[in-house]
Amino acid sequence: MAVNAGPGTFIRLKLRVTAGGLRGRTGRVLLFVLGVLVALFLAIAGYLIFALPGFLDDPRAAATLFTLGGGALVLGWLLLPLVFFGVDESLDPSRFALLPLPRRVLVRGLFAAALTGVPAVAMLLATAGMVHAAALLGGVPAAATQMLGVLLGLFLCVAASRAVTSAFATALRSRRARDMATVLFALLAAMIGPLQVALAAGAQRADWDRVARLADVVAWTPLGAAFSMGPDVVDGRAWAVPVKLVIALASLGLLLWWWASSLEKAMLGLAVSGGRGRTAGQSRPMVEQLLVGALPRNRSGALISREIRYWWRGTRRRASLITFAVLGVFLPIVLSSGNGAVTMLPFVGVVAAISLANQFGYEGAAYASHIVAGVPGRVELRTRAAGLSVYVIPLLIVVAVLGSLITGEQARTAALLGSLLAAYGLGLAVALPISVRGAYALPDTTNPFATSSGAGMAKGLMTLGAMVVAFVGALPLQLADFLVGDVWLVLGLPVGVAYGAAAFWAGSTLAGAMLDRRMPEVLTAVTPNR
Amino acid sequence: MALRGLVKRFEAKTAVAGVDLDVPAGSFFGLLGPNGAGKTTTLSMAVGLLRPDGGDIRVLGHDVWRDPVRAKSLIGVLPDGARLFDRLSGGELLAYHGLLRGMDPRVVDQRAAELLDVLALGTDNRTLVVDYSAGMKKKIGLACALLHGPRLLVLDEPFEAVDPVSASLIRDILQRYVSGGGTVIFSSHVMEVVERLCSHVAIMAEGAIRRSGTLAEVRGEDSLEHVFVSVVGGRTATGSELAWL
Numbered sequence: 001m002a003v004n005a006g007p008g009t010f011i012r013l014k015l016r017v018t019a020g021g022l023r024g025r026t027g028r029v030l031l032f033v034l035g036v037l038v039a040l041f042l043a044i045a046g047y048l049i050f051a052l053p054g055f056l057d058d059p060r061a062a063a064t065l066f067t068l069g070g071g072a073l074v075l076g077w078l079l080l081p082l083v084f085f086g087v088d089e090s091l092d093p094s095r096f097a098l099l100p101l102p103r104r105v106l107v108r109g110l111f112a113a114a115l116t117g118v119p120a121v122a123m124l125l126a127t128a129g130m131v132h133a134a135a136l137l138g139g140v141p142a143a144a145t146q147m148l149g150v151l152l153g154l155f156l157c158v159a160a161s162r163a164v165t166s167a168f169a170t171a172l173r174s175r176r177a178r179d180m181a182t183v184l185f186a187l188l189a190a191m192i193g194p195l196q197v198a199l200a201a202g203a204q205r206a207d208w209d210r211v212a213r214l215a216d217v218v219a220w221t222p223l224g225a226a227f228s229m230g231p232d233v234v235d236g237r238a239w240a241v242p243v244k245l246v247i248a249l250a251s252l253g254l255l256l257w258w259w260a261s262s263l264e265k266a267m268l269g270l271a272v273s274g275g276r277g278r279t280a281g282q283s284r285p286m287v288e289q290l291l292v293g294a295l296p297r298n299r300s301g302a303l304i305s306r307e308i309r310y311w312w313r314g315t316r317r318r319a320s321l322i323t324f325a326v327l328g329v330f331l332p333i334v335l336s337s338g339n340g341a342v343t344m345l346p347f348v349g350v351v352a353a354i355s356l357a358n359q360f361g362y363e364g365a366a367y368a369s370h371i372v373a374g375v376p377g378r379v380e381l382r383t384r385a386a387g388l389s390v391y392v393i394p395l396l397i398v399v400a401v402l403g404s405l406i407t408g409e410q411a412r413t414a415a416l417l418g419s420l421l422a423a424y425g426l427g428l429a430v431a432l433p434i435s436v437r438g439a440y441a442l443p444d445t446t447n448p449f450a451t452s453s454g455a456g457m458a459k460g461l462m463t464l465g466a467m468v469v470a471f472v473g474a475l476p477l478q479l480a481d482f483l484v485g486d487v488w489l490v491l492g493l494p495v496g497v498a499y500g501a502a503a504f505w506a507g508s509t510l511a512g513a514m515l516d517r518r519m520p521e522v523l524t525a526v527t528p529n530r
Numbered sequence: 531m532a533l534r535g536l537v538k539r540f541e542a543k544t545a546v547a548g549v550d551l552d553v554p555a556g557s558f559f560g561l562l563g564p565n566g567a568g569k570t571t572t573l574s575m576a577v578g579l580l581r582p583d584g585g586d587i588r589v590l591g592h593d594v595w596r597d598p599v600r601a602k603s604l605i606g607v608l609p610d611g612a613r614l615f616d617r618l619s620g621g622e623l624l625a626y627h628g629l630l631r632g633m634d635p636r637v638v639d640q641r642a643a644e645l646l647d648v649l650a651l652g653t654d655n656r657t658l659v660v661d662y663s664a665g666m667k668k669k670i671g672l673a674c675a676l677l678h679g680p681r682l683l684v685l686d687e688p689f690e691a692v693d694p695v696s697a698s699l700i701r702d703i704l705q706r707y708v709s710g711g712g713t714v715i716f717s718s719h720v721m722e723v724v725e726r727l728c729s730h731v732a733i734m735a736e737g738a739i740r741r742s743g744t745l746a747e748v749r750g751e752d753s754l755e756h757v758f759v760s761v762v763g764g765r766t767a768t769g770s771e772l773a774w775l
Contacts, residue, residue, distance in 0.1 A: 298629060366614055
């Protein structure tokens with residue numbers, strides 16, 4: 001049978017899936033509208049910024065701004081889905097596995113569907129400012145060229161984010177590859193650190209020429225090629241346009257090819273990862289197999305052990321853990337280049353706790369077995385927090401040591417650790433109630449970065465809100481640090497621990513009582529397709 | 531187990547509209563119904579997984595929603611689909627369920643090994659449950675439900691997607707459990723299994739119980755399948771449609 005499912009079919013499907021996800025859920029609709037408003041605001045702000053060189057009649061500024069701004073957008077599309085938002089996988093590629101669709105049709109359709117989203121539209125709106133500026137500076141030819149460049153740039157961004165998340169999803173799925181992924185992340189972190197330091201150093205010298213020269217280089221890379229085509233026409237360098245067109249098209253083609261090949265692996269899904277069954281040499285008693293280390297042989301011990309194993313065995317959880325580890329290592333390096341290093345660092349503690357904000361969504365319907373067994377809410381939440389802490393607290397110690405080493409204030413290590421732990425406790429206190437009230441189902445795919453339609457927005461906003469609350473909560477400690485002076489070097493750790501523990505106790509008690517009242521509702525919320 | 535006036539509405543649709551059902555102690559009870567009849571919804575409410583909009587559920591005299599701790603300790607549940615912590619190995623999962631129920635670790639070890647052995651899942655098998663076949667998943671789910679020695683077993687579609695060998699094993703274990711004084715209620719749409727196993731049957735359609743009683747009462751002189759189709763109101767093929775087949 002001939003298949004003529006054009007991109008339009010996929011776009012309609014995507015819109016319908018999105019609408020279906022919103023129907024009858026007032027909370028989701030509100031979040032969606034809020035997200036659209038935020039995106040609109042950002043888009044208009046971006047439009048004005050990009051159009052500004054046109055109003056100022058400054059072609060040089062236009063070239064620099066378009067190139068670097070565009071490059072930053074590409075990088076943002078590349079990295080943000082990995083770290084924060086996840087990609088909207090309302091059209092899960094594996095659902096198309098059984099349909100007789102040629103790869104070209106599928107990739108074209110999924111790509112079109114990926115373009116049909118709030119972020120892509122917002123980006124198009126914002127970069128339209130470049131077209132406006134190009135029109136003011138160089139008339140119709142420049143504007144037309146820039147419009148082409150803006151469209152190409154948008155395609156490049158979307159293709160890059162799809163290709164990278166899809167490749168990462170495939171990589172993190174197999175157990176052998178996860179160590180590779182860890183190394184890769186560490187490398188990435190190591191690269192971002194020095195780059196950031198160099199950028200900050202450059203900015204401090206405030207050398208406009210230097211920035212412009214950097215832009216000239218970036219303009220010839222895939223990051224900036226598409227966006228810098230308009231200014232080329234304005235400057236009378238029309239010969240550069242075809243070359244840059246080739247650069248942009250070639251990178252787009254490469255990304256799409258990469259995406260297509262990893263898509264195929266994603267569609268094969270679990271069939272690839274077979275042959276994992278293995279038999280232990282000697283049979284240990286079941287309870288010993290389950291429990292980690294010297295944890296008690298009771299309910300709490302079992303709950304904590306399962307959490308510990310799940311943070312490593314679940315792809316989603318592993319992804320968030322690795323992301324956090326990378327953040328923890330490179331944030332101190334990045335922050336040390338600025339002045340706010342030590343005041344900002346406790347933020348890492350909050351970020352660690354935020355990964356619990358949708359903890360019930362991780363296992364979905366499996367939570368049913370806790371309800372059936374009658375696990376009390378407080379035990380549930382505290383053991384879950386304990387499981388995460390097994391990974392987080394050593395990392396926080398590393399962060400404290402690294403942070404104080406880099407800033408050269410070794411004496412502050414203990415105080416810094418105190419603030420980190422306090423921030424972690426506060427973060428938990430905020431994340432636990434959110435996890436009970438705001439639980440949502442994650443789609444049943446093996447892509448750890450996938451979120452259901454609309455939920456990505458919800459996740460982003462909720463995370464942001466939790467961070468703000470926890471950050472404000474951590475302010476008293478920062479203030480005390482500031483006012484008390486040297487005594488804080490001694491007091492910082494005990495006071496921080498006490499502060500964090502108190503916050504955690506209060507938060508988990510509150511959230512535990514909430515969970516006791518809402519167990520079935522939480523289960524319904526995290527069960528996919530309900 | 532006794533259900534009285536159970537109601538559940540989802541947004542626009544009423545999934546369960548006033549179900550009254552008595553499951554006598556010691557019975558092997560089959561809950562029959564076409565897809566979407568409300569079987570899973572009813573059983574979910576009965577074990578405390580889904581809050582009913584109205585009605586009462588008592589298990590051996592304990593109200594599931596007002597006295598959940600007592601009631602739940604008497605029930606073993608095999609939920610539908612993948613409602614297990616499937617990134618543990620079979621042994622780990624059993625130990626987990628045992629400890630969650632507050633059992634003595636030594637008893638857990640002993641019973642878990644026995645269950646894995648009887649259900650032919652292998653006591654040394656370190657494969658994660660997520661990689662199990664459908665039949666193995668059902669078996670490990672059943673083992674989890676049986677581990678704490680419940681008085682009442684609530685099973686949702688225990689024979690769905692299970693190979694004949696596993697199915698006959700599950701049947702044997704359930705029959706032994708009932709003859710030992712336990713009560714089983716399970717949902718199914720496989721007439722032949724229900725007819726062979728059950729002492730009592732109820733037929734459900736569109737959120738209500740249409741027939742209920744002992745197998746003989748419900749079946750009468752006819753075959754169960756015939757009764758089922760006529761009660762549910764299905765159509766029978768006349769032969770004129772789908773002629774192109």
